[in-house]
């Protein structure tokens with residue numbers, strides 16, 4: 200909308216929207232039988248971004264097969280550089296689709312959103328927001344189309360991409376160990392553009408419920424309370440209410456009935472570890488939302504459900520930009536030094552039972568593969584059950600003031616740099632009382648997961664005087680990424696460098712963990 204002065208009175212007129220109906224996604228052109236391929240997606244973005252000076256097309260990195268990762272910027276920016284975007288002072292929202300390339304509804308929804316932005320719809324969002332939209336994060340996985348990928352999912356029947364990237368890695372388990380070029384690219388984007396809000400679009404597997412979308416805030420118990428309470432107390436309930444009012448569809452927190460036989464019935468969320476996108480973003484003190492469109496709804500409905508969610512997340516961020524900025528700034532400014540934080544966690548049961556909307560499905564034969572596909576039915580019923588939607592520490596540690604990384608543990612410096620953690624190098628040998636972790640025993644997982652045998656160490660800290668070698672990295676925990684530093688470097692952390700076998704050269708029973716810490 201723009202204000203026009205007519206004589207002495209102000210009237211509001213709707214800005215003319217450009218007709219972009221010629222610009223269609225492959226999903227739309229094929230009656231939602233197929234999903235958009237990489238090359239045509241790039242073509243779509245080139246045409247869309249040329250329609251509106253507020254839209255820009257750039258790249259935020261590369262896949263392992265060398266495909267560029269497209270990034271569409273929307274906003275009043277002079278160019279697409281991180282410095283230009285941060286200089287606007289607007290709230291920065293990053294939304295990605297296709298981290299799992301069989302879960303393609305987020306990619307299609309983001310293309311439709313980009314077309315709407317190009318047409319001039321949502322022009323008002325530029326008042327308080329800059330958007331960064333990455334419709335196709337797992338680009339290589341997207342091109343490996345098969346009718347056998349996600350074979351129970353209700354379309355697209357012309358096939359979809361595969362879950363992992365071209366290296367066989369699950370990009371939604373790669374935020375801590377960072378073994379893929381895609382994850383490096385994404386974390387670089389977080390360091391440089393520093394979005395306040397990050398959204399990750401998926402499709403569910405599993406339980407037959409009646410929600411079109413299930414969503415999740417960050418789940419690690421070490422997440423800043425400001426972030427969790429803003430999402431759970433304000434943003435997500437408000438968005439849920441608006442979508443129910445506008446579209447009549449129910450959205451709720453992600454969950455499943457228990458997969459394990461004999462487990463207590465309940466609504467169980469997934470995992471607290473920061474290898475997952477939303478949990479990682481939360482430990483960086485940023486607002487994260489995981490979106491899971493319901494796998495048994497039609498492909499078209501899943502795209503719409505994802506699009507409605509994106510639209511309302513952006514409406515909310517636009518209307519509450521000051522709150523979003525305040526929450527992120529408060530979470531970032533607070534030091535966690537001296538707090539007792541989790542290194543390992545388990546589900547926490549809700550105090551009261553909650554209402555969960557269960558649904559039902561029927562099966563049909565896939566029209567081309569003949570595989571049995573589940574299709575959402577309209578019937579639904581409310582069931583009362585406990586919710587296991589949050590996590591609590593089963594083991595915790597006091598957060599130290601500093602970690603000390605000796606020069607021989609070179610790989611740690613690489614990780615500090617990748618994650619954007621600040622440190623200084625000590626120039627002279629400094630005798631110091633530190634805490635050193637003595638390893639009583641260690642074990643590795645029998646299962647190879649993501650090419651790695653995950654490791655656990657057992658032991659305890661003792662205070663000792665050490666001569667710190669020249670070149671030791673001193674990592675102060677009182678910085679914006681303090682929560683992440685703690686989770687990465689604590690030896691007992693269930694998602695740190697020890698867990699991901701990155702410290703194996705230093706781990707032996709009776710030995711000493713090479714990173715020291717000081718409490719004060």
Ligand SMILES: [Zn+2]
Nearest residue numbers: 299302401402
């Ligand atoms: Zn997924």
